[in-house]
Amino acid sequence: MRQQLRRFRPEAIMVEVTPAEQGRLDSLYALYRANRLDLAALPGGRSETYQVGFALARELGLPGVQAVDYYASTSQTILQSGTNYDAFTRDLRLLQTTARPLKALVQRDSLSVYDYIALANQPVMISLAHRAIFNTPAMVTSGTFSPAATNTVNLGPVDTAYAGAHYISLFYNRNLKIYSNILRAQRQRPAKRVLVMFGLTHVGVLQELLAANPAYQVVPAATYLNTKEKKRLKAIL
Numbered sequence: 378m379r380q381q382l383r384r385f386r387p388e389a390i391m392v393e394v395t396p397a398e399q400g401r402l403d404s405l406y407a408l409y410r411a412n413r414l415d416l417a418a419l420p421g422g423r424s425e426t427y428q429v430g431f432a433l434a435r436e437l438g439l440p441g442v443q444a445v446d447y448y449a450s451t452s453q454t455i456l457q458s459g460t461n462y463d464a465f466t467r468d469l470r471l472l473q474t475t476a477r478p479l480k481a482l483v484q485r486d487s488l489s490v491y492d493y494i495a496l497a498n499q500p501v502m503i504s505l506a507h508r509a510i511f512n513t514p515a516m517v518t519s520g521t522f523s524p525a526a527t528n529t530v531n532l533g534p535v536d537t538a539y540a541g542a543h544y545i546s547l548f549y550n551r552n553l554k555i556y557s558n559i560l561r562a563q564r565q566r567p568a569k570r571v572l573v574m575f576g577l578t579h580v581g582v583l584q585e586l587l588a589a590n591p592a593y594q595v596v597p598a599a600t601y602l603n604t605k606e607k608k609r610l611k612a613i614l
């Protein structure tokens with residue numbers, strides 16, 4: 378995977394870590410660059426931040442990776458009921474029943490990590506995730522939120538008449554702040570080619586925001602991550 382992403386020739390790499398942790402990342406990267414960091418002994422050392430971000434940064438001679446996440450946690454199932462609720466759950470269920478089996482295959486060594494990441498970055502997969510979180514929920518009106526579901530985003534009282542729209546705003550709010558962090562980080566380390574690494578549900582909305590900015594041209598990861606396993610997405614093709 379790193380070999381394929383290296384073809385993009387990124388001049389900066391941005392990862393799903395909050396800016397408050399940048400100092401820790403810099404210290405760890407310095408150790409990693411000096412071959413003094415054992416990723417196997419590091420909590421989370423198997424994550425893409427280290428296995429791809431750190432490794433690719435070192436291969437390319439970059440000074441480090443940049444932390445651009447904004448932490449906020451909201452359960453995708455916080456929306457509990459409402460008119461047209463079935464439309465929301467149908468898309469969310471389709472996303473879950475497509476993505477989870479792929480992860481299980483990787484855990485059983487029946488699918489390579491490379492193919493798993495390549496499949497997650499296929500346009501049809503990104504489109505489904507984006508629709509399930511940022512579009513279809515707007516159909517849900519006169520709805521309720523689960524009081525037990527995780528939600529660390531405070532956007533004020535929920536207008537139950539527009540419960541689905543409020544649901545979208547919780548996720549959109551976090552991604553707007555991630556987008557702002559990306560813009561700031563790019564200016565701190567001027568780079569024309571930037572590799573941004575985030576989870577699937579972030580990709581569509583971040584691509585949309587960056588594509589609307591005339592200073593940026595979005596290059597989908599699928600441009601570089603080819604896979605012969607696309608048949609595994611037949612349920613949504």
